[in-house]
Amino acid sequence: MKKSAEVVIIGGGISGLSTAYNLAHMGCKDVVLLEKKSLYSGSTGRCAAGVRQQFGLEMNCRLAKGSCEILENLNELLDYEGDIEFKQGGYLWLLHTDEEVELYKKNVQLQNSLGIKSRLITVEEALKIVPYLNPEGIKACTFHQKDGHANPFQVSQAYAQAAKRLGVEINIFTEVTDIKVKNNHIVEVLTDKGKIATNKVLNAAGAFAKDIGKMVGVKFPLKPERHQILVTEPVEPLLGPMVISTDVYCQQEPQGSFLMGYGDPNEPEGVDVSSSWRFMEVVAKKVCKILPILSNIKVVRQWAGSYTMTPDVAPILGSVPEVEGFYLAVGFSGHGFMLGPMTGVLMAEHILGKEVTIPIDKLDIGRFKRGELMREPAVS
Amino acid sequence: MSNKDDENTIVCRCEDITLKEVRGLIKEGFKTVDEIKRISRCGMGPCQGRTCRQIIMREIAKATGKDIRDVKVPTFRPPTKNIKMGILAEAAKGERK
Numbered sequence: 190m191k192k193s194a195e196v197v198i199i200g201g202g203i204s205g206l207s208t209a210y211n212l213a214h215m216g217c218k219d220v221v222l223l224e225k226k227s228l229y230s231g232s233t234g235r236c237a238a239g240v241r242q243q244f245g246l247e248m249n250c251r252l253a254k255g256s257c258e259i260l261e262n263l264n265e266l267l268d269y270e271g272d273i274e275f276k277q278g279g280y281l282w283l284l285h286t287d288e289e290v291e292l293y294k295k296n297v298q299l300q301n302s303l304g305i306k307s308r309l310i311t312v313e314e315a316l317k318i319v320p321y322l323n324p325e326g327i328k329a330c331t332f333h334q335k336d337g338h339a340n341p342f343q344v345s346q347a348y349a350q351a352a353k354r355l356g357v358e359i360n361i362f363t364e365v366t367d368i369k370v371k372n373n374h375i376v377e378v379l380t381d382k383g384k385i386a387t388n389k390v391l392n393a394a395g396a397f398a399k400d401i402g403k404m405v406g407v408k409f410p411l412k413p414e415r416h417q418i419l420v421t422e423p424v425e426p427l428l429g430p431m432v433i434s435t436d437v438y439c440q441q442e443p444q445g446s447f448l449m450g451y452g453d454p455n456e457p458e459g460v461d462v463s464s465s466w467r468f469m470e471v472v473a474k475k476v477c478k479i480l481p482i483l484s485n486i487k488v489v490r491q492w493a494g495s496y497t498m499t500p501d502v503a504p505i506l507g508s509v510p511e512v513e514g515f516y517l518a519v520g521f522s523g524h525g526f527m528l529g530p531m532t533g534v535l536m537a538e539h540i541l542g543k544e545v546t547i548p549i550d551k552l553d554i555g556r557f558k559r560g561e562l563m564r565e566p567a568v569s
Numbered sequence: 570m571s572n573k574d575d576e577n578t579i580v581c582r583c584e585d586i587t588l589k590e591v592r593g594l595i596k597e598g599f600k601t602v603d604e605i606k607r608i609s610r611c612g613m614g615p616c617q618g619r620t621c622r623q624i625i626m627r628e629i630a631k632a633t634g635k636d637i638r639d640v641k642v643p644t645f646r647p648p649t650k651n652i653k654m655g656i657l658a659e660a661a662k663g664e665r666k
Contacts (some may be wrong), residue, residue: 217611229607339593342607444610474661477655484655486653487615487653488648488652488653488654488657489648
């Protein structure tokens with residue numbers, strides 16, 4: 190392991206890996222990435238693989254649109270020998286109440302103003318996109334064709350390989366134990382494999398970002414909470430888009446399996462990646478109601494990961510006023526993978542003091558003290 | 570299993586992954602069953618690794634000089650056997666009564 194680095198990145202998920210690649214790509218090759226387990230073993234590798242631009246908050250829309258556009262060309266951009274399995278089958282949002290229809294009309298207006306070509310459609314139009322949809326109780330839908338799916342393992346691996354080729358040192362099974370700060374400046378990162386002298390640290394530790402913050406005395410309003418997923422056996426193509434509502438989501442992966450989950454409002458705060466039997470029954474019931482054809486398909490596996498929630502369900506990006514050289518890409522509130530490609534570009538630009546492609550000042554940690562919360566309404 | 574023909578043996582029958590591919594991944598630096606599973610889908614199919622898990626563990630042990638008992642076993646994830654979605658959905662309805 191290197192004894193010093195210009196930038197040390199903590200976390201081998203999508204945010205850390207894409208920032209590592211972008212730093213090196215922009216000319217900063219003296220970068221060390223530290224991951225306590227294996228790459229993408231945390232929230233990135235446990236996510237639902239969905240990629241969407243249909244958000245209700247301008248910053249999320251812009252980050253998501255940027256990320257999607259990067260994913261469209263990522264295999265070529267990173268010269269990846271594998272395939273990131275990017276599929277733009279769309280996201281179909283099911284709206285069940287008049288209030289939801291009104292809110293999503295506004296979301297569509299916002300999305301359209303930012304160049305995202307989503308639209309409010311009737312149930313009849315939705316049935317043309319998803320013939321197996323049970324229309325019972327659905328008032329209207331929104332649809333955006335360019336939303337879809339990418340394989341989190343392959344996307345992360347593509348970034349990791351490209352970063353390594355450009356000279357980034359990636360150390361897996363290496364745990365950060367402490368960060369030394371002198372006169373409000375970062376000076377050193379300590380790990381279970383040795384020390385690295387550095388003045389710049391990016392906290393991209395996902396559900397563990399709070400623990401990293403404690404090492405430099407910075408508190409974040411982050412709450413990790415468990416979200417469970419299950420996956421079925423692969424079958425022939427039946428479903429183009431991700432079908433999603435405030436209640437549940439379900440998408441068929443390019444390889445043929447259906448992947449589904451829902452947010453349980455009773456989930457306590459904490460990093461818990463265990464599976465529950467109740468989840469499997471409840472999600473099966475919810476999905477069989479909207480897509481009855483899935484009743485005969487078999488569940489093969491379930492797992493869980495963490496959503497790292499912020500009070501306004503928008504990520505925290507940028508610097509920290511108390512500690513010079515400490516940067517944050519945390520609190521993605523369940524959207525770290527889909528926002529990851531753009532996050533990497535913006536964080537690399539910010540760390541190197543360049544002009545950022547999309548201004549990130551509204552996403553800084555200071556917004557919580559200033560009371561400028563943004564609140565993302567479109568979250569499942 | 571050392572000659573080239575043997576390397577075409579299918580290790581993961583659900584995802585059609587050969588011994589050669591598994592050995593290639595270990596050489597590339599994927600040295601745990603979890604890492605190999607995530608990058609190749611080996612063990613993610615309907616049988617959930619019942620055939621391939623042991624073989625991959627043995628290959629990792631051979632390549633790293635570890636005793637197979639020291640190779641980390643991946644997390645076993647429910648359900649133990651495949652279950653139809655409809656059966657689970659019915660069970661959930663029953664619970665509510």
